[in-house]
Amino acid sequence: MNRSARRNMLKVVGIIMVVMLPVMLALWFAQLRAVSEISAQLRTFAELALNKTERVIQQVDLAREDAEKYQGKVCTPEHRQYMLNVSRGRLFVADLIYAEGQEFLCSTLFTFTPDHPYTIPAANYTRKPDVAIYYFRDTPFFDGYKMIYMQRGNYVAVVNPLSYSEVMSDDRSLSWGVYDTVSNAFFSVSQKASISLLHSMLRHQETTFQKDDRFYTIVKSGQRPIAAIVSTSSARFYKTLYHQATLTLPLGMICSIIILLVWSRTHREFNSPGRLLHRALNKRQLCVHYQPIIDIKNNQCVGAEALLRWPGFNGQVMSPAEFIPLAEKEGMIERITDYVVEEVFSDLGHFLAAHPDLYVSINLSASDFHSSRLIALISDKARFYSVRAQQIKIEV
Template identity: 30%
Template sequence: MTTRRMVILVTGTLIVAVLLPVLLSIWLAHYQAEQRFDEELSAYTRRINTVASQVIDEAKSALKDINRVDSEKCDLAHLQAMRRVAFTYRYIQEVAFLKGSQVLCSSLEEESHISSFPEPVKINKEGYRIWFTPTNDQGVNHYMIAMSYDDHMVVVDPRSFIDVIPYGTWPIEAALVGLRRNLVVASSAPLSTTAWKTIQANNLSRYEEAENVYSIYRNQQANFAVVVWASSHPVKATTRQQLLLWLPVGVLVSLLLATLLLRFIRQLQSPRYRLMDAIASRQLTVCYQPIMRLRDRKFVGVEALVRWPQTDGSQLTPDIFIPLAEQTGLIGAVTRLVIENVFSELGEWLHHHPDIHVSINLAPHDLKNDDVLQLLTAHCEHYQIRAQQIAIEITERGFADPTTTAPILKQFRAAGHPVYIDDFGTGYSSLSYLQHLDIDVLKIDKAFVDALEFNTVTPHIIDMAKHLNLEMVAEGIETEKQAEWLHNHGVQFGQGWLFSKALNVNELWAWSQKGD
């Protein structure tokens, strides 16, 4: 992954990291408020269900008690027995004696005058018959729940099923609905017809409509449903209360994450990380500056020069980023990338042009690494290139410690690679080093070429190279006069804008063919 993509990713992560804790705190405040609301609603529903079960169980117990009375007529003993049951059981409003569907008498009336009961709305698996009916001897238009077994019936006020005080912090309503005819038999507040139709049509146990939340429990045994609902407005107030707790925590976490990620982004944008990314993504490219024989201006080789393309179209030269690579321990990776690029681009071409050579710059660190020589040897064998075609260039400061450098240079020369000393005269080496080092070519720095007419050092360097039997390459030749002066003083080779600028591989091929 490139540093640019990494920065984009981290920046996106930063935005998320800043927003997420705040959004999470808002969500958590709302979630906790909803959880509290739902828990109170569910708790109230469970309590109503518990009461409903108690009412039904009590009705069954009352029927068992009265059915133990052995009487087929409404005599005083029978009436008193029914009255005792109605008085004893909390939820029982009336106990009646009936034959078939006709009530004969009850705990309230010695003789009943009501018409026959219709078919029950439910007969459960135990044989209990259940009605939702307004039929009574008092002529009161009020629906009651009646349950019968054998020859007796008990009557229960449906409000008993929902007669539960909510423990919540906001109002909660409840309704008892008969499932057969969808009849609301008891309700603490009007139940929305639209809401109930939607609940029934989709067999829902939870539903939200018009800012009300409904919780539904169906008692299939008694064929009724308990509907509990409450307004969701209190949730908003609770959410605001929870926000006072969670929002400061979210903001604090956001600031902490933002600080950490900004520090990480600054690291990613540092020159070291950018160079690491350029190496990993193989952004570094290689250009080739032709080297000419001054005597007849024949093309004999190229110097491989690494470049670092920038997003604005410019290119960084080695004098800018190579010191960074050396300081950060990345120089070995840069050298390896240059070597691989040189062989991948020029390998086949060098194989077919054995008279052409390429010089590759090595840093002092590379001389301590055996992998460089092994890499050169492996690539030369792969492309069937003579070792003499791959020269290594080492700057003068690379020879600061000849006792360490000399044995390594000896290995390169033993493998067949010519050794160049680059930028000679610009560093701090003693001229005596040249007498103790195995080198083949001395490169004269552009600074001396630019001042040939005024500099008395260059002729001495040339004379010394001749004395040591070293070939010479003059860098930075820009005029014909410079080329002639260098040739006349015995310099064999030269490179510079007089001949060609540094070229990419395609430009090099086109240039070399033009020269042919």
């Protein structure tokens, strides 16, 4: 591949890249917008779940405070009825249990006091002086159901795990879990969630990340040592990405079309004959050739005719008959005339001075004859190089 072909190929590739750049930026911006929107949706859901958890905890605290107001003998029918009334007054409290330490003595679900208290295994979370929380425990009080038991002092509130974070959403692929940040133990998860999988995601340093074709967001509560992790499928993300792309891609395509039109117009103007001639003059690319003038009487060279040529335009050499009208139209004829005069004296000035019997003929445009500036220029050059006036002949 020669240099010209390589240069043309690079030019085409460059044009394609510049034209495609707005489209690529539009897709990139759509991707950023989709990630931001998905993250915002997940964060909003996580905050709703944490707010729901806060409401449940408040209900539990109120229920235990009401239960502690009982003054009679514990675990009697009156006591159980009192606890039942308290639990019925709280939306998220499934049951109230009276306990001494880890021994659960009686609850509202049993109309009698068991012969032997139920001893629950060690708590998942404890806080001094008397708070203990047991996650997902299957006890005789709710046989076959893994409930959350929240104990403070002698009273234990039983809560369905879904009560903490059950929030309505139109995203069927949504999966979430709420956990305490002290032990990283989950106490509420969605039905489709895997606790082991969610637990493995807690090691990530970022609060928003992607893993195994799912997007995750972790939001911590500002009130309690709890946090929520929420995830959605990549299908949800691609749906959002498609929506964003339908907004940004048309703008990118419009920008590409505008760039292409501007480039096309600029390219045409840059490579117009007038601009090319202007650059050729600035770079002194016009060439003066000298054609000998022979006297046919004695077969002797008596001078030369200066012929201006423009090499390289459209791959061929142009004669003055082709570009002089263009120069007149573009208002550059005076520059070309000065250029020819300067080139002739630069090339032949000393030679003509040494051979006074020879002359040079210069072709000028008709409009040049009305310029006193040209006469002064030729006179100055002739005087500088010691060339006689009769050695310079002017032709139209």
